[in-house]
Amino acid sequence: MMQGQQRRNLLGPALLTVLLLIAPLMIPIYWTMILSEILIMGLMAISFNLLLGYTGLLSFGQGAFFGLGAYSAALMLQGGYENLFLILFVGMLVAMLAALAVGIFSVQLDEIFFAMITLGFGMLFFSVAHNWRTVTGGSDGLPVFSLPSLNFFGSQLTFYAPVNMYYLIFVLVFIGCSLLWLIVHSPFGLILKALRENKQRVSFVGGNVKILRIAAFAISGAFTGLAGVLFCLFNNMATPEFMHWSFSAKPVIMSVIGGTSVFLGPLFGAAIFFVLEQIIIQFTENWMLFLGIVLVFIVLFFPEGVFGTLRNKFFKQGSK
């Protein structure tokens, strides 16, 4: 029965994967680029939700790790290191080490205090990126002039065309999400959920709350860094804004819009966020005002996020 349930749960994601694979063939270039952005921010939001939805930690400093990934990629490309795998590896590693350091100091706090200290650390990275002009380019950011290419069965694959870039992003986001899915459904993921429900009990049965939380924070940081690397390649730019708290608010918004209790919820949240933006900016410059109104509406009327609430309404299954 467990097997049947698992199989049914995989049907949706499989369908989504196929749709995302063929999407660029059917939509205009502009929307392919929007879709690329949705995938990147979706990966960031899903790795953020490893903390909020699964571990019960509200991090308000994810932008720092996203930015560190982006800056690592930009610095390596400027320095002439053009191996894609090396860039991905270093970007994730740097973000993970930073998350490890921040995590060690932050995880003893809970709820709003955790949100505040991570916000503080995020802004610490922001002020360094913003003021250390010689390395980070200050508020102008670091531009990227050449993108890495890939040797694909003998032919050189470049990523300057938006469609090629889309597939690169798609493959890496797919791998990232699959790894996160495996983590969430591993025994480790189960302990994280236990932490969310009651950390005292985890500690009573012998779990080391601090180390478990640090591990979750570092993993989340690494995948957020991966999203940052991808965004730097996509955007040809790393800027300090990635580390600002208002950027760190984005995965929070996306996760809550989509629903924190569903694995792919944050990805849907990202999609809703970007599509809304595209629709609203056609009518008005004041997109923030309308985003605010939509957010108020969602917080008040969709207690489990749009996706989560709809799912519960139609399938009446509350299991996580």
Add this chain to the structure above:
Amino acid sequence: METLLLNTLNGLSWGMLLFLIAVGLTTVFGVLGVLNFAHGSLFMLGAYLCMQSMQYFDSFWLGLLIGPLCAAVLGVLVEKYLLKRVYGRDVSYQLLLTFAILLILDDGVRMIWGSGYHVVDPPAILSGIISITGQDYPVYRIFLIIIGPIIGTLLWSFFHFTKWGKIIRAASFDNIMAEGVGINVPMIYTAVFALGTWLAALGGALAAPQQSLVPSMGEKIIIESFIVVVIGGMGSFPGAFVGALLLGLLGSFGTVFAGNMQMAIPYILMAAILMIRPNGLFKKGV
């Protein structure tokens, strides 16, 4: 010696503004349990409303009186129709709701007053410059340094010596018990949020003559007042005072010592204090 004095005065005047913002934030958190992301936007709104009513009545003092009161009315509506619905919900929903209010206020102000700079002149009596040990110093900042502790003392006396103040403290200490002894807790919540809004807007109105008005002016101060509230101890009145002065002085002296990196000082301070005392310097207790 002169730079020391001037830096101290600068730090104190900024610290006093920060105190007004932080004390509202901390009181709202202490009683309602909600950390209000939109608090900085209410500060910004206060500055704009002060400017508007000042133009209407042609008096800074009337602007200072009426602007924040208008904001407080808005605060009542926000609490009654929005915040009330998220008490007891997950922290992420509370933060997101107040963040949404921030977006609406910032963009709303941009729609009404435009995104350009506005300037508010201080009243004639406070607009001059006085000489302090040979250095010229704006009178208005001295006024801020004096008015801060006055408002602080009035608030503290209100909380400690009046019936209403005591009721608010009771509700913040244990709201179920307060309800049990016949206190109308939902009304207290509304009143406290209105008070917090009024304080933020008053801070904005007081800040208006010494900084230019832009819709994003709330962003810097909200983050700094978060830090004040966190290092002072969430919900603590003296904590807000000490934290605000500490941050104000560090801000003005930081430029001397750390130059470019002074932006990072508040965050380092916050991380350091939270590691030593996870609940901040002072215990909760309005």
